[in-house]
Amino acid sequence: MTDRTQVVVIGGGQAGLAAGYHLRRLGLDFVVLDAQTTPGGAWQHAWDSLRLFSPAAYSSLPGRLMPAQSGETYPDAQHVVEYLADYESRYELPVERPVRVLGVRRDRQLLRVETDFGTWHARAVISATGSWWRPFLPAVPGRAAFEARQLHTVEYRTPADFAGQRVIVVGGGNSGAQIAADLAYDTDLTWVTHRSPHFLADDIDGRALFDAATARRRALEEGRTDTGGVASLGDIVAVPPVRKARDRGLLKAGPMFSRLVPGGVEWADGSRAAADAIIWCTGFRSALSHLAPLQLRGHRGHIATHGTRAVDEPRLHLLGYGDWTGPASATLIGVGRPARDAAREVAGMLRA
Template sequence: MTTSPAAAREIDALVIGSGQAGLATSYWLSRAGVDHLLLEQRAQLGGAWQDRWDSFYLNTPNFAFLLPGMTYDGPEPDAFLPRDEVIELFREYARRIDAPVQLGTEVTRVARADGGFAIETNGGSWLARNVVLANGAYQRPRVPPSAANIPAHIIQLHSHDYRNPAQLPDGAVLVVGTGQSGGQITEDLLAAGREVHLSVSACPEAPRRYRGQDTFYWLLEVNLHGPDYGINGLQLAQLPSHAARFMCNPLVSGNDGGHSIRLRDLGRQGVQLHGHYEGTDDGVITFSDDLAARIALTESAFGQRMQVMLDAYIAAAGIKAPGAEPVPAVDWQPSSSGARLDLGAEGITSIIWSTGYGLDFGFLDIAVLDEWNYPRHSRGVTEVPGLYAVGLPWLTKHASSTVAAVGMDAEYVAAHLAAR
């Protein structure tokens, strides 16, 4: 490989990102003897967990902390870790595996060069034979374009920037989106005595526990062992479309020992529920006029697909598990709030957009992304020799981006890279 006039440093592999995907990849690259470096734009280790609000708890139980070379071995495997402990665990993991991380380094361009890659950063240039994209799926907060039409005196935050209710001015709060962030932030606001309006999306509700185990226990089992029993619903090849890679996770929380979040329960507690956010005009928000049907849809989704798959796995694997818990009774109905909400009339002074994230590979000057901005790949090996991806949703299976399963994809990618 030829060194450029700018005296770019040379290395076998650069890993972009030092969250769980980057660190797991580093573990396997070190074991394979590959000279590598992790480039991290943040000033501190801890990945995207540092962007969560103050009261956040990990949604997956402690037993699912399964990074290669370090798993949870504490006294509470079924409990849930608070945000700061999660961050510290990742920092401890980086120390334990002696991960070579360069902090405060933003990658601005990756391009093909001389059989490898030329990488530009705010700290200089590199020439690498291999590059691993491990910057994750939580990089670019998504906010609908119509948010620009919200009156200027209304405070707007994405869930990425929300930390606690004290950030917000007095008055009611509109939370848009009922994925895990939207549901948990709504509960956080309720606990602070705030008046909350909630725009309902299509994310499914799910029981926190199912047939004697945390629901994630069964999901992880199906991810890892389902194919052994012919249960393939959580494998990449079974997705109905590429768009399904970005579908919502079940609406659950790790707070207060772990629990389900149910829209009807929030309604009973005084949250004003609305349909799907459609747009805004002159301080009036428009929602879809289908709230009752939308709530029913979120409630039925688990039973229609996930429950069937988990039951099939339990039966096929011959596992003795108690029967399914009864479905909660439908004992609360939303009032007809209409499809319009006047922010001023309702005293709403702030909006929190819990509307998810988009992938961000804006630095990638290589034609390898599909129409969803997702790298074209096979098991994390992209169609460009030497370019890899780890830690993205549904890279190979449903749990590919989780702490529980990212290490397996990282192992495969590292082995493929080392063989080059």
């Protein structure tokens, strides 16, 4: 199969759908290629107890408010999946799935998007594959010596899988705190972090985080002092399950161990702890392997961008990978503005 279109959007999660919304409003011919078999992006693979940091109305994509979830202030992942599926259907976005993009290459005046289902040729590409598909595991001595179970955030589902076990959770961000809180009641939990976790004030949620990211962007654009953005507020949003476990004294983080040993871990002072499982809540890296043929990656694996546009390939835009592709662009509420800007810039290029 070979097809032509003005724009190919790679990824059918929240960033890809936001891009599709704005491309449709601008009247462009486009297709969204999604590797998943069903709508919902990475949210359909999240752990059972995951909650958003913000109420539904503050977790919405452009054009359509997320409805509230009955009985919940902070919606769960399944509610987000249902919202994204409805969003895709409501705006009749042309999503093709399952289609896995293998590579993007230059082909004269076009970009050639090679997939496991054929090839598309486009005048512009918006890459919106996120980071869930590229979990990061730090290099820790002795990993091969540890014979019990190791898994990353992406593989965790429910505390029932670890009931009665000795579990070490590694990571001081939101995922680490939420999963540690999940496991705090029915396991022998050890939570370790590289530095002491910094909980945000209980009244701060995603609304305040988005406002902080926006204020930082405006300050930098206007040449004012860097406000520090989200990082200035803390590391962990105290959503209700985290707050409950913390207030009961069940979320006490210790220092990071220095190495793994058979049956457990060891700290620099020689002390040890046994473990039946280690859960690495150690973050992600941008899933950009499909763009490797373009040879654009530079410092820290990032592609140099101006806004969302790749500096060295102006037909390519990157959306939703983090602040380097738009302030808060990896969040539901934050991706709308950079998606709009990317779509407008693509439209301007196509009509030039």
